[in-house]
Amino acid sequence: MAVAYARYISCLNRGENDSCGICSSCNKYNKLIHPDLHFVFPVNSGKKELDYPVSDDYINEWREMFLQNPWFIETEWYESIGIENKQGFIGKDESKQIIRKLNLKPFESDHKIMIIWLPERMNAAAANKLLKMIEEPPDMTVFIMVSESIQKMLPTILSRLQVLRFSKISDEEMKTAIKKKYDLPENQLDDLVHLSNGNYHKVLEAMGSSQEMAVFLDKFASLMRISYQNNIIKLVPLVDELHQFGREKLKRFLDYSLKMIRESHVMNYNRKEMVYLTSEEKIFSDRFHVYIHGKNVHDVYALLNKASGDIESNAYSRITLLDVGLQLFDLLKTESNFA
Numbered sequence: 001m002a003v004a005y006a007r008y009i010s011c012l013n014r015g016e017n018d019s020c021g022i023c024s025s026c027n028k029y030n031k032l033i034h035p036d037l038h039f040v041f042p043v044n045s046g047k048k049e050l051d052y053p054v055s056d057d058y059i060n061e062w063r064e065m066f067l068q069n070p071w072f073i074e075t076e077w078y079e080s081i082g083i084e085n086k087q088g089f090i091g092k093d094e095s096k097q098i099i100r101k102l103n104l105k106p107f108e109s110d111h112k113i114m115i116i117w118l119p120e121r122m123n124a125a126a127a128n129k130l131l132k133m134i135e136e137p138p139d140m141t142v143f144i145m146v147s148e149s150i151q152k153m154l155p156t157i158l159s160r161l162q163v164l165r166f167s168k169i170s171d172e173e174m175k176t177a178i179k180k181k182y183d184l185p186e187n188q189l190d191d192l193v194h195l196s197n198g199n200y201h202k203v204l205e206a207m208g209s210s211q212e213m214a215v216f217l218d219k220f221a222s223l224m225r226i227s228y229q230n231n232i233i234k235l236v237p238l239v240d241e242l243h244q245f246g247r248e249k250l251k252r253f254l255d256y257s258l259k260m261i262r263e264s265h266v267m268n269y270n271r272k273e274m275v276y277l278t279s280e281e282k283i284f285s286d287r288f289h290v291y292i293h294g295k296n297v298h299d300v301y302a303l304l305n306k307a308s309g310d311i312e313s314n315a316y317s318r319i320t321l322l323d324v325g326l327q328l329f330d331l332l333k334t335e336s337n338f339a
Contacts, residue, residue: 002115002144010109032063035107038114042088042121046081052093071201075248084248090122095129102141111140119145120152127154134160168198197276216256221284227328235325243317250317254308264289265297296334303327
């Protein structure tokens with residue numbers, strides 16, 4: 001949507017509701033090479049081993065990934081540039097680049113457009129350098145920031161923005177979009193629409209490689225069984241296996257675990273329309289959901305959520321995961337409040 005809006009602003013023959021799609025400006029947008037369109041996104045020193053990485057160092061990888069699949073998520077971006085075990089960030093060197101670019105006159109368009117993806121990854125040093133420019137940008141300059149969690153953005157930046165929220169994709173629109181790309185039976189199509197819960201990335205995830213999800217389900221099931229059995233002898237080698245995932249994959253596993261806890265809890269209320277699980281996940285949760293209930297769900301969820309935050313903050317994963325398992329020993333034995 002950010003790129004579509006930028007394209008519309010720059011279009012040489014725009015209509016009432018959309019860009020023309022065929023003018024010289026639109027053609028450059030089709031390749032993300034318009035000279036007045038600028039991107040900023042989280043980076044770090046990966047395979048390129050840069051001392052002070054900025055977005056321009058990875059712009060070719062960005063264009064390639066965006067043009068192939070504009071619905072990618074943060075962890076997929078990090079994998080594509082080889083920084084799976086590092087946290088991406090937007091630093092002060094990036095701010096210098098932004099200021100330099102936007103102080104130049106537009107090359108072809110009337111506007112200069114700066115799209116910042118995941119501004120919540122901007123550190124304080126970068127933000128301080130940009131505050132004045134964001135508050136009083138140069139003439140004909142547009143900042144568009146695309147955030148997944150504005151709660152994590154620095155307040156000094158957020159207070160200078162106009163927030164526009166995007167709702168989930170409707171079931172009808174989702175079904176139409178899936179039909180255009182995949183030839184599926186009606187019942188499978190309906191299941192996929194329901195499972196997506198308005199998020200097209202979940203459709204691509206479900207239709208793509210399911211290998212990682214299968215591994216996550218297996219490890220989640222093992223963690224829950226071992227914890228319920230209070231089997232520390234088996235917990236330690238499982239923790240060692242999870243430690244080998246690396247930080248970003250481990251964060252994905254913990255996010256997956258949070259989803260499984262939420263869905264398992266909802267199963268207690270016999271509201272099938274509110275449960276978003278694959279058939280394999282349902283087989284496990286049919287037996288497991290009775291152990292996640294009103295008396296422990298908040299504590300289990302908080303435990304896994306904190307572990308995810310700790311891993312993101314570079315906590316030692318073996319200690320973090322071992323602590324999770326030990327606390328689950330007691331939490332899963334909490335007596336249910338369901339008959």
